[in-house]
Amino acid sequence: MINVVLVDDHAILRDGLKTIIAQENDMTVVGEATGSIQLREILKTVNPTVIIMDINMPEMNGIELTKWVKSKYPTIKIVILTMYKNDEYFMASIREGADGYLLKDSPSEDVIAALRTISNGESVIPASMTKKLISLHHAENNTEDNSLTAREMEVLLKLVEGLSNKEIGKRLFISDKTVKIHVSNIFKKLDVKSRSQVIIYAVQHNLVPLL
Structure with a gap:
């Protein structure tokens, strides 16, 4: 069972999420909070699989709260559900440990699918956000950490x-087979299982800063 906690200061949004989640047999809402104070109390007695969290909230914003949750409860997955398409919010959320980033205008089926995907250990980010990550930063310490070759870094971009x-x-004038080998090596070296996780890793390790 996927146990979900909702963190948003708008009751209407929480009610809407509860309604769509209640229609699924493999997930349930186990707690609701309007902000960080209530969430801290909930986490003393509830161990959710996933927290769905807004960014703009009282007390602590969603990015700060994501950092706090991940420092105290690293196994809990976090999905940022927000109206903000701002690049800085997206980058900051991912760098603080968010496992997914969805926009509030996403179809309800996308939210449900994201909960399942993230619960299975993968990550979810909208395609519209990934397209903005189009420059590669060859930071010396990052190169040592991930051990990617120059060609693998090109493929990562x-x-x-x-x-x-x-x-x-x-684009790189190589065969599909060669690309597949490079992608496989990237997945293995970065210890990821999907393209979305590759992007998450790249953002969190400053491999792909915004232009």
Whole structure:
């Protein structure tokens, strides 16, 4: 069962989320909070699988609260559900440990799918946000940490741009098979399982800062 805690200071939004989650057999809402004070109390007695959290809230904003939750309860997954398409909010949320970033105008089925995906250990971010991550930063300490080759770093950039293996091959003048090998090596070296997790890793480790 996917146990969900909702953190948002708007009761209407929480009620809407509860309604759509209640229709699913594999998930349930186990707590609600309007901000950090209530969430801290809830987490003393409840161990949720996922917290769905807004950014603009009283007491602590969602980015600060994400950092706090991850420092105290690292196994809890966090989805930022916000109206903000701001690049800085997105980058800050991911760097503080958010496992997913969704916009409030997302279809309800996308929210449900995201909860399942994140509960399975993967990450979720909207394609519209990944396309903005289009520059690669060769920081010396990052290169040592991830041990990617120069070619793998090039492929990583193209993955962040949202290109398919075939498109990457055309851009880098290599075969689809070679791209597949590079992608596999990147996944193994960064210890990730999906393209969304690759992007999350790249953001959290400053490999792909915004232009």
